Amino acid sequence: xxxxxxxxxxxSRRNTVYIxxxxxxxxxxxxxxxxxxxxxxxxxxxxxxxxxxxxxxxxLEREVARDKVVLRDDADExxxxxxxxxxxxAALPVINDLTEDEILGYDAFGVPELPASMRKNx
Numbered sequence: 001x002x003x004x005x006x007x008x009x010x011x012s013r014r015n016t017v018y019i020x021x022x023x024x025x026x027x028x029x030x031x032x033x034x035x036x037x038x039x040x041x042x043x044x045x046x047x048x049x050x051x052x053x054x055x056x057x058x059x060l061e062r063e064v065a066r067d068k069v070v071l072r073d074d075a076d077e078x079x080x081x082x083x084x085x086x087x088x089x090a091a092l093p094v095i096n097d098l099t100e101d102e103i104l105g106y107d108a109f110g111v112p113e114l115p116a117s118m119r120k121n122x
Contacts, residue, residue, distance in 0.1 A: 030056075041055055044059065
């Protein structure tokens with residue numbers, strides 16, 4: 001008795017079906033042992049309408065990208081440099097009595113005024 005050839009990826013022997021698969025490199029699954037973290041993951045997944053795994057992947061991906069923007073060690077140095085600039089700017093002398101809006105050219109309604117050189121003489 002001859003049988004039809006099995007479909008690719010499947011081998012059949014009597015009533016048992018064997019699925020042939022390719023071995024892949026697999027790492028151990030992550031286990032969350034904190035009820036609050038699990039609850040937050042489930043809430044995020046529900047809100048985004050994705051699986052818990054996908055919600056965690058998205059969140060971790062965003063956090064890694066955010067950390068790449070400013071490295072933690074550099075953040076302290078950047079803060080020190082910015083605070084030094086703030087301190088230097090605060091120590092500058094006041095050389096006229098114009099308000100910030102007047103310096104920027106805003107009128108009483110918050111609308112920028114045209115510089116005198118651009119106004120029509122009339």
